[in-house]
Amino acid sequence: MRYGMIDTLRQQYPVALMCRVLDVSESGFHAWNTRPPCEREQKNARLVIEILTAHQRTRETYGVKRLHSELVDQGVQITAYRVRALRKKLNLRCKQKRKFKVTTDSKHHLPFAPNILKREFAVSALAKRGSAISPIFLQTKDWLYSFWHKRAI
Structure with a gap:
């Protein structure tokens, strides 16, 4: 120290x-x-490389138990406690998939809004569909732009 x-x-x-x-x-x-590093530090350096490659090979999703079994299957002699300690030293974390959360409540008895457009999104005439929306004008350096018409007025 x-x-x-x-x-x-x-x-x-x-x-x-x-x-x-x-x-x-x-x-x-x-x-x-x-003094050269001790035998344990040399072995830890080799194990760090093995753990990093296994962590990347498993798309960073395996925890200590699964990563340990993966390393044992590869022929590496290591205990789960050592895997845990080296992962902590390397600051490796699993990517955990979030649970799907349903945000739509379709099982209700409330009235539905009427489908006015009937999936006809193409507008043939100006302001036929969006009559409540007024054109927005922006004045920049003596030019007046209409975002509705997308042209200078």
Whole structure:
């Protein structure tokens, strides 16, 4: 923990000063810095790659249990607890499909509105269908536009 902090701050502060402040030896820091990662960290690095590929292969929908069984089927030796810990470290989340919610209540006994248009959406004459809608005029730089006619007046 201390060595990691020294390593991240070594560009701003001298290593000797930080080792003195944190009460660690300089030689211990340099030994930690040159030491290869432990076997568990190396295996975790390989497992992270396996988990990421399995997560993408399953379209990011599998949780810990299904992802664990998927990895075991692929021949990877890993426990579900380790899958959970690595997923948490990688901040992987499942894409959960939302439940369909019915928004229309068609089983009611209220009267229906009359179908005035009868699915005839083509208008033959101006203002035949939308007589209640008035044309909107917009004046821009001495031009008056009618959005109804889509032309300059």
